[in-house]
Amino acid sequence: MSWEMSLLLRARGLTATRPSDAASAAVFADLDLDVAAGTLTDVSGPSGSGKTTLLLALARLLPDVTGELYLDDVIAAEVDPRMWRSRVAYLPQRALLAPGTVHSNLVQPWTLRIRSGVTPPSEGELRAALDGVGLDGIGLDRAAARLSVGQAARVALLRVVLTAPACVLLDEPDASLDDESAKQVASMTARFVGSGGAVVRVRHARVDANADRRMRLADGRLTEVTGRD
Amino acid sequence: MTEAVGGVVAIGWPQLALASAFIIVTGGITLLLHLGVAKDLAIATLRTYVQLLALGFVLRWVFRSDAPLVVLAILGVMLVAATRIILKRSPDAPPGLFGSTLLSMAIVGITITFAVTGLVVGVDPWWRAQYVIPIGGMVIGNSMSGIALALERVFADLDARSGEILALTALGATPWEAAHPSVRTALRTGLIPGINTLAAVGIVFIPGMMAGQVLAGVDPLVAAPYQIVVMMMVATADVLGSTGAVLLSYRRRFTPDGIFLEKGHRG
Incomplete structure (x- = not known):
């Protein structure tokens, strides 16, 4: 029992159906997943195998999902969905920043009621955080719309990490990024894991050697990948 | 003849x-x-x-x-007909909006109509059909246009912002926190025609009611204050009606857990 206590996020019998053909087709059925704190789990699989659906289900962002989810051994039904999402943070594949500046986007999580009473990071802290991910040339007052795809991806990941969630769910974080941005995203991810956070990362491309666990989602089943593929 | x-x-x-x-x-x-x-x-x-x-x-x-029940029944028929027209004009709106739309139309329409006839015009008795029905028709008809525009707009804008809404919801936003930029856009859009009408009236066009009164031989200086009252009340009905209808309906695009329903998930 003691090893189970260290598990941050657990899914048991998770089943999601494709919305358009509700009658039969399950994207995946009866899926189990354990995520421990301070680990990086990579999930790969063919296009359309349901990798994004899995992340959305884990973040409780998908309707009509059945099965059980636990966070720190507390069942999902007993956790307010907004509190859950603030601790199990999903980052969409396409970094969608709101209209406004880099600064307004970075502090946006603290404008939400779920974080009322929590002090947002200061401008100095935000500046240091941007410098730390290779965005030292980007002013806090830069319009978010004027960032490149790679810069926006880093700002969006930074925004999530700064809220200090327990687990981050990354949806193809380096798809369509330039090499420099992909490298920065990978090291941001590694630093978050190093500080005790858990990451579940979906990748269409080949799984990465840095991952602690490698899983494959195909034909509705999630299996551990052993060795190199 | x-x-x-x-x-x-x-x-x-x-x-x-x-x-x-x-x-x-x-x-x-x-x-x-x-x-x-x-x-x-x-x-x-x-x-x-x-x-x-x-x-x-x-x-x-x-x-x-001249029976109060007949007058009220006619206002009721107008409200139901206007609600049906609104919903027909908002094909993207989720189902089940009839009740909330009718409610906001009814509260605003009836309150404003009787505010005008009772308090401003001072009709005696308060249900005098000759005043209540034309004024009620103007109030309901105008708020109908505003509500239809605002409802159509709010659901179109929510769909256009679905990616941003997902990102916000993932950060722990409530449906209101995720949706309120769309609500603002929709209400602004719904109100612009009304504001334009207030600004253009008397210069670009002579409003129907005043034209009718003048044709009927009323002194234009008697007709003008009437028209001012009606314009103010119509604008108020427009603002309050669309605000009420949008606030009562945007939540239907979200599940009880606060998940925004993308197109494929709408049953």
């Missing part, structure tokens, strides 16, 4: 026939030009005759009966 009735030059059948001759000439022109609208024009003309004459008979009966 032309005679003056209370300062109004009444129009008889010969005058109606003369006016219809203009429409027949118009129809002839469309036939010559092969515009393909002659049949529609004929049907629409016939409808104008039937509907307005029927309205005349109904209103005459209502004015004579």
Whole structure:
């Protein structure tokens, strides 16, 4: 029992159906997943195998999902969905920043009621955080719309990490990024894991050697990948 | 048959026939030009005759009966008809909006109508059909346009922002926190025509009610304050009605858990 206590996020019998053909087709059925704190789990699989659906289900962002989810051994039904999402943070594949500046986007999580009473990071802290991910040339007052795809991806990941969630769910974080941005995203991810956070990362491309666990989602089943593929 | 009735030059059948001759000439022109609208024009003309004459008979009966229940029933029919038109004009809106739309129309429409007739015009008794029905019709008709525009807009904008809404919800946002930029956009869009009307009235066009009163022989300086009251009330009905309808309905795009329903997930 003691090893189970260290598990941050657990899914048991998770089943999601494709919305358009509700009658039969399950994207995946009866899926189990354990995520421990301070680990990086990579999930790969063919296009359309349901990798994004899995992340959305884990973040409780998908309707009509059945099965059980636990966070720190507390069942999902007993956790307010907004509190859950603030601790199990999903980052969409396409970094969608709101209209406004880099600064307004970075502090946006603290404008939400779920974080009322929590002090947002200061401008100095935000500046240091941007410098730390290779965005030292980007002013806090830069319009978010004027960032490149790679810069926006880093700002969006930074925004999530700064809220200090327990687990981050990354949806193809380096798809369509330039090499420099992909490298920065990978090291941001590694630093978050190093500080005790858990990451579940979906990748269409080949799984990465840095991952602690490698899983494959195909034909509705999630299996551990052993060795190199 | 032309005679003056209370300062109004009444129009008889010969005058109606003369006016219809203009429409027949118009129809002839469309036939010559092969515009393909002659049949529609004929049907629409016939409808104008039937509907307005029927309205005349109904209103005459209502004015004579002068019973409060009849007046209220007519306002009710107007509200239901307006709600149905609104929902038909908002194909993207989620199902089940009839109740909330009717409710916001009814609260705003009835309150404002009786505020005008009772407090401003000082009608006695308060349900006097001659005042309540035309003013109620103007209030309900105008808030109908505003509500239809705002409802259509809010659901279109939510769909356009679905990616941003997902990102916000993932950060722990409530449906209101995720949706309120769309609500603001929709209400602004719904209100602009009303504001434009307030600004243009009297310069660009003479509003229908004032035109009618002036034609009926009323002193323009008596008609103008009437029109001002009506414009203010119509604008208020527009703002309050669309605000109420949008606030009561945007939440239907989200599940009880606060998940925004993308197109594929709408049952």
